[in-house]
Amino acid sequence: MKKTYRPGVYSQYDIVSRPKRNQDCCVFFCGGAKVQNGKNLPAGEIVQLNSIAQLKEYFATEGDGEVFCNLCSVLLHGGVGKVYAVPLTIDGSKAAASQYAAAFEKLCRVKHSGIMFCDSMEESVLEQLVGAVREAAQRQKERIAVAAVSKETAQQVAKKQNQERLVLCCQKTNSIFYSQESELVSAAALAAMLATERPTDSFHFKILETLKAVEELTEEETEAMLQSGVTVLEESETGVECIRCVTSRTQSNGEEDRSFTQVNTIMMIDDVIRAVRERLSDLIRGGQAVFSEDSIASQTAVVLDEKKQEGYLTDFEPPIVYRQTQDSSVCTVELEFHLASVLSQIYLVAHISL
Secondary structure (H helix, E strand, C coil): CCCCCCCCCCCCCCCCCCCCCEEEEEEEEEEECEECCCCCCCCCCCEEECCHHHHHHHEECCCCHHHHHHHHHHHHHCCEEEEEEEEEECECCCCCHHHHHHHHHHHHCCCCCEEEEECCCCHHHHHHHHHHHHHHHHCCCCEEEEEECCCCCHHHHHHHHCCCCEEEECCCEEECCCCCEEHHHHHHHHHHHHHHCCCCCCCCCEECCCEEEECCCCHHHHHHHHHHCCEEEEEECCEEEEEECECCCCEECCEECCCCCEHHHHHHHHHHHHHHHHHHHHHHHCCCCCCCHHHHHHHHHHHHHHHHHCCCEEEECCCEEEEECCEEEEEEEECCEEECCCCCCCCCCCCCCC
């Protein structure tokens, strides 16, 4: 600032553009890492990362640490507010498949919903990841897993898993941060996209700004992947796009079922159930110990109506509330609602007369 002797108040400031970040968006990640010299971070423990600057402060890019930093950079620059990361190694070595189960268990204890992701493409680790996501959902910590698989095995893995809480990708991509080309980079970009968008947002042709190139698929390969429940990316004039984000759930009881193919479906269900749970939790934690079934039903109906106004629901039935006969301190709330359909295609049929 220029020195002056004139009395007054003077100011100087810089304007720095930062990526949009939602502090409520969480991604849970684990992988082999390299800790910076002088930083005392134990292997196998959770580290909360809120910025790329913090990532660079604690982690180096040596060995597998480069993969760790690359993937975390994609997540943070993609708008993720919090990355709960578990460095499975701290010396830059590759993590063993046996190390992931304990990390997934620790990450599932974090009292947040979000996206789970890791740096392994081994099928045994994928099985553990899917199991952890299912268990977390049962404990009121709704999660969706994003994983990378090879193009050669993608359709087989998707069919085997057939899981509505699993998003698979199989194309190698480059990020804007490092030159590494890997399917894991695609998975990181998709994890950031799912963590930062609303359940009703469209993921069709969504630009992934952290990616700069993607492995091409033929039209036949694209159709086969989407049919099998594998998410596909493509490169356009405006950048790398997510053509359609799908889950690996394509069958029910051995028959084709596309009800859960759109990832928005499970995201909307999670959002509605979570909103009702949080509203009713306020009653339990409030200052009044006695409240009626009618008040519970009323609060539940209010939440469902809010979700209808937001476009999540098309209709809902009045909630049914009753106390259990064997224990009058336990109350059951039954919900019935109709989820809004997510459109992905429009067929135009023209009848033309000359």
